[in-house]
Amino acid sequence: MSAPTGTAAVVLHAGAGSIGAELRECEQECRAALAEALGAASALLHDGGDALDAVRAAVTVMEDFPLFNSGRGAALCTDGSAQLSAALMRGSDRAAGAVAGISHTQNPIAAAGAVLQSEQVLMIAAGADERAAAAGLAQQPNEYFVTARQQARLQSSVDPDRGTVGAVCLDAKGVLAAGTSTGGVRAQPPGRVGDSPLIGAGTWADGRVAVSCTGDGEAFIRTGAARQIAMQVEFGTPIRVAVERALVDVATLGANGGIIALDAEGVPAMVFGTAAMPRALWRAGSEPSIWVAP
Amino acid sequence: MSAPTGTAAVVLHAGAGSIGAELRECEQECRAALAEALGAASALLHDGGDALDAVRAAVTVMEDFPLFNSGRGAALCTDGSAQLSAALMRGSDRAAGAVAGISHTQNPIAAAGAVLQSEQVLMIAAGADERAAAAGLAQQPNEYFVTARQQARLQSSVDPDRGTVGAVCLDAKGVLAAGTSTGGVRAQPPGRVGDSPLIGAGTWADGRVAVSCTGDGEAFIRTGAARQIAMQVEFGTPIRVAVERALVDVATLGANGGIIALDAEGVPAMVFGTAAMPRALWRAGSEPSIWVAP
Numbered sequence A, B: 001m002s003a004p005t006g007t008a009a010v011v012l013h014a015g016a017g018s019i020g021a022e023l024r025e026c027e028q029e030c031r032a033a034l035a036e037a038l039g040a041a042s043a044l045l046h047d048g049g050d051a052l053d054a055v056r057a058a059v060t061v062m063e064d065f066p067l068f069n070s071g072r073g074a075a076l077c078t079d080g081s082a083q084l085s086a087a088l089m090r091g092s093d094r095a096a097g098a099v100a101g102i103s104h105t106q107n108p109i110a111a112a113g114a115v116l117q118s119e120q121v122l123m124i125a126a127g128a129d130e131r132a133a134a135a136g137l138a139q140q141p142n143e144y145f146v147t148a149r150q151q152a153r154l155q156s157s158v159d160p161d162r163g164t165v166g167a168v169c170l171d172a173k174g175v176l177a178a179g180t181s182t183g184g185v186r187a188q189p190p191g192r193v194g195d196s197p198l199i200g201a202g203t204w205a206d207g208r209v210a211v212s213c214t215g216d217g218e219a220f221i222r223t224g225a226a227r228q229i230a231m232q233v234e235f236g237t238p239i240r241v242a243v244e245r246a247l248v249d250v251a252t253l254g255a256n257g258g259i260i261a262l263d264a265e266g267v268p269a270m271v272f273g274t275a276a277m278p279r280a281l282w283r284a285g286s287e288p289s290i291w292v293a294p
Helices: A021-025 A027-046 A051-064 A108-116 A125-134 A148-155 A217-222 A225-234 A239-252 B021-025 B027-046 B051-064 B108-116 B125-134 B148-155 B217-222 B225-234 B239-252
Strands: A009-013 A084-090 A095-102 A122-124 A165-170 A176-182 A203-205 A209-215 A257-263 A268-272 A279-283 A289-291 B009-013 B084-090 B095-102 B122-124 B165-170 B176-182 B203-205 B209-215 B257-263 B268-272 B279-283 B289-291
Touching: A009 A027, A009 A051, A009 A257, A009 A268, A021 A027, A027 A051, A027 A165, A027 A279, A027 A289, A051 A084, A051 A108, A051 A165, A051 A176, A084 A108, A084 A203, A095 A108, A095 A125, A095 B217, A108 A122, A108 A125, A108 A176, A122 A125, A125 B125, A165 A209, A165 A257, A176 A203, A176 A209, A203 A225, A209 A217, A209 A225, A209 A239, A217 B095, A225 A239, A225 A257, A225 B225, A239 A257, A239 A268, A268 A279, B009 B027, B009 B051, B009 B257, B009 B268, B021 B027, B027 B051, B027 B165, B027 B279, B027 B289, B051 B084, B051 B108, B051 B165, B051 B176, B084 B108, B084 B203, B095 B108, B095 B125, B108 B122, B108 B125, B108 B176, B122 B125, B165 B209, B165 B257, B176 B203, B176 B209, B203 B225, B209 B217, B209 B225, B209 B239, B225 B239, B225 B257, B239 B257, B239 B268, B268 B279
Parallel strands: A095 A122, B095 B122
Antiparallel strands: A009 A165, A009 A279, A084 A095, A084 A176, A165 A176, A203 A209, A209 A257, A257 A268, A279 A289, B009 B165, B009 B279, B084 B095, B084 B176, B165 B176, B203 B209, B209 B257, B257 B268, B279 B289
């Protein structure tokens, strides 16, 4: 464990995937959404806010942005519905909350936050939406999440949509946090859940490192990617090497994706095996950096 | 990775918990169920069968036994329903399948097996039951799972029912597999999911080790218990030490439970911090051993 360093930092991703014509056309919009998410998180941290709140703020902005595959604009299931999943974890006490396969809570990351504050860690389907509603979180008809863009994609043969979003933050008190939110994979069967809401697969935070993954979700589950990185860091592996090893492990299963991570000294890692991974970085005292394609 | 050793082995658990009057009264029945499960798995392995099939056979017997908290006889949710979860993983290729919050598939471990043979890894709720039904697996009304014993427990103030079942097996070809099945915690809110169906939390298998956990599920998720053990073993820690460290980590969160594991040489570990963990062990060429209380 490291002592607080005062080096607050934010790293964001908006999914690993190909560089299609759409990403080039929408580059400025995506850049603006990442800038807004980065600004929301960094402003909180700059004012002494908690890493968990900063993660939640950044992910909320990205969920609300309809071109990312989370919240409104999520990839659709075979039946045309949106099923949403998210996870949130605080490193200092490993408090965690997650929801999988929800249909109505406007911001899935907020639902994950409500679970984090309860005795449970993972709530699914209707029970998870009910928990979020009981916590006062805004509910929406499922149509709220369904965009014309994703309806068109559901009918097309474009590459699978895996543009999950995620954030890892370090606050001035030295606390790390991680969060991930997704609509899953385009044309997934209803009930399919990937790595994003699974603590230790797509999302993890402890005293040493915070991790958020994106890509072929099944392979990230089967490699225990996020927990694997944390154990590597615990055994002394530098964060970037640990992240690269996890992606190599994912590749041994014939799969691909990207990972962002942040250690307790504020050292970031942003690694992806795909053509692009829209991402953003802010560290206290430095200018923000944003990359869309590649 | 180890070369095949020919030392086929089976380790089973039926949950970590207290030694109540009930466990003493039902000791012979529980012992007989464990013996039947052990016999089903060891007979398969003795005849050259696969570790995955042996795990499935043992867990099926335990799911069908109404005094264990899985399949028929599962702990009930606040609304009186049974919600079942299970996971299955094969170490040689890390193929994995899991179901969470299902209500109708007679044997949840069979549903996990159907998911393992698909592109998905985790299916939840109605979509998971539909997948199992499509694979030809027997469906039941939810009342099938609800026993008078668990209905009485739901009204009582006895300790939470956490008697998950699990199996880890090594076959003569040197392949490891793990499986876990549960009804969750008595009086859980509908939609709550614990560690059992989560690959890397309650269930894991790779080329070196197979793991199945039981206990306070939320803490096993927050410690990434099973994946943590596998990483320790990868770094050279003996299996029993790795298992004990994971239980210490669970204890740092104020929680408790038990873990069974098996390595590629057939070395078993059965460790629990609770008063009792019904369990069983068979190794090729040796007599089976069964322990109920303690």
